Amino acid sequence: MIDFKALTQEYKTPLYVYDFDYMAAQYDELKEAFRGRKSIIAYAVKANSNLSVVKHFAKMGSGADCVSIGEVRRAFLAGIPAYKIIFSGVGKSDDEIREAIERDILYINVESAAELERVELIAKELGKVSRISIRVNPNIDPKTHPYISTGLHDNKFGVDLSTAKRMYILANNSEHLDPVGIHFHIGSQLTELDPIRESAEIVADLVRSLQNIKIELKFFDIGGGLGIKYDDETTIKPYDYAQAILGCLTALDLTILCEPGRFLTANAGYFVSKVLYEKQNGTKKFVVIDGAMNDLLRPSLYSAYHKITAVTESTSEPRPVDIVGPVCESGDFFAKDYPLPELNHNDLVVVHSAGAYGFGMGSNYNTRGRSAEVALENGKARLIRKRETFEDLIALEKEFLED
Numbered sequence: 001m002i003d004f005k006a007l008t009q010e011y012k013t014p015l016y017v018y019d020f021d022y023m024a025a026q027y028d029e030l031k032e033a034f035r036g037r038k039s040i041i042a043y044a045v046k047a048n049s050n051l052s053v054v055k056h057f058a059k060m061g062s063g064a065d066c067v068s069i070g071e072v073r074r075a076f077l078a079g080i081p082a083y084k085i086i087f088s089g090v091g092k093s094d095d096e097i098r099e100a101i102e103r104d105i106l107y108i109n110v111e112s113a114a115e116l117e118r119v120e121l122i123a124k125e126l127g128k129v130s131r132i133s134i135r136v137n138p139n140i141d142p143k144t145h146p147y148i149s150t151g152l153h154d155n156k157f158g159v160d161l162s163t164a165k166r167m168y169i170l171a172n173n174s175e176h177l178d179p180v181g182i183h184f185h186i187g188s189q190l191t192e193l194d195p196i197r198e199s200a201e202i203v204a205d206l207v208r209s210l211q212n213i214k215i216e217l218k219f220f221d222i223g224g225g226l227g228i229k230y231d232d233e234t235t236i237k238p239y240d241y242a243q244a245i246l247g248c249l250t251a252l253d254l255t256i257l258c259e260p261g262r263f264l265t266a267n268a269g270y271f272v273s274k275v276l277y278e279k280q281n282g283t284k285k286f287v288v289i290d291g292a293m294n295d296l297l298r299p300s301l302y303s304a305y306h307k308i309t310a311v312t313e314s315t316s317e318p319r320p321v322d323i324v325g326p327v328c329e330s331g332d333f334f335a336k337d338y339p340l341p342e343l344n345h346n347d348l349v350v351v352h353s354a355g356a357y358g359f360g361m362g363s364n365y366n367t368r369g370r371s372a373e374v375a376l377e378n379g380k381a382r383l384i385r386k387r388e389t390f391e392d393l394i395a396l397e398k399e400f401l402e403d
């Protein structure tokens with residue numbers, strides 16, 4: 001049991017709390033599932049990009065999957081070696097591509113024919129060879145929320161099979177490109193294995209057909225997306241996941257790359273707020289807390305469900321309430337008609353599963369400083385990000401006031 005009361009007395013609210021031991025256990029379970037095969041787990045930094053979190057994974061031997069050069073820099077700062085860093089994303093700028101090549105990362109995940117051209121040109125300017133992988137869009141419905149589905153042709157991600165093949169041939173003939181990998185990532189919060197297996201089979205077939213024309217890849221990058229329990233979902237077991245992937249790779253000698261984000265960090269995280277007041281509008285009961293959508297956007301953005309518990313002396317029967325923040329938007333809520341007991345000023349409300357796509361999606365909307373972040377490891381708590389102050393928020397504007 002985490003002592004949220006003690007933590008918030010020391011670090012105030014709203015507060016993010018991350019259980020580092022839980023993250024380590026998740027990492028170990030996934031790594032173990034691929035035992036006996038060459039594999040790299042490349043933590044998807046966007047899920048939770050706090051430097052101490054990334055360093056925690058670096059110490060376990062993790063690589064990093066990055067979607068901006070900023071994330072690549074974070075990975076380096078946190079101690080992840082270049083040969084375990086990959087750079088993905090549909091829209092990389094020339095500067096980002098240049099820096100990735102100069103830093104000699106494992107490979108750039110290319111997402112379009114036009115991008116491949118840019119990478120080749122920039123590598124040529126630098127007099128270097130850029131290792132690349134191509135993100136294939138297998139056109140498989142991942143059966144997840146449409147906003148986090150990425151493997152269908154009407155999504156912006158990746159290229160279709162025939163385009164991929166043409167790109168591999170082009171890359172293979174280029175002096176400045178070295179095609180080393182193939183990549184797919186069909187979506188996030190995946191809870192069914194069949195779409196993953198089907199995608200892996202399609203992509204493995206492409207690897208074989210490339211072998212036939214003497215293009216030998218080294219890395220089979222299965223993306224991330226492993227779902228977690230927010231509520232009572234049935235999730236995929238890492239062992240079954242690994243078996244399904246390995247089943248598609250018979251006679252192929254490839255290093256598996258896996259890019260989990262949510263799976264590693266989501267259920268390690270808690271977002272803790274204080275109750276400001278309760279109020280009633282007509283028949284509707286609201287609990288107003290000091291955390292808001294600028295701290296944790298997922299409920300507002302995707303109507304995401306998060307389990308919520310209260311730390312209170314109250315012994316009243318739970319009744320349905322809307323749990324809302326102070327931001328001036330009707331979309332500023334954490335849950336609707338959620339059963340909580342009657343709460344008092346300064347009771348705590350804990351939003352669970354907040355370790356992925358929580359803090360990182362935060363903003364300063366309504367001139368609210370972002371929360372502090374705290375790590376729990378071996379029974380000890382430590383600050384890993386300070387609470388933002390008003391001074392932090394205006395630092396880049398202040399100088400323009402002088403007239």
Ligand SMILES: *Cc1c(COP(=O)(O)O)cnc(C)c1O
Nearest residue numbers: 044188189224225259260261262
């Ligand atoms: C977001 C993302 C991931 C991580 O997704 P999770 O659902 O958090 O595991 C992995 N790979 C790529 C390319 C991504 O964009």
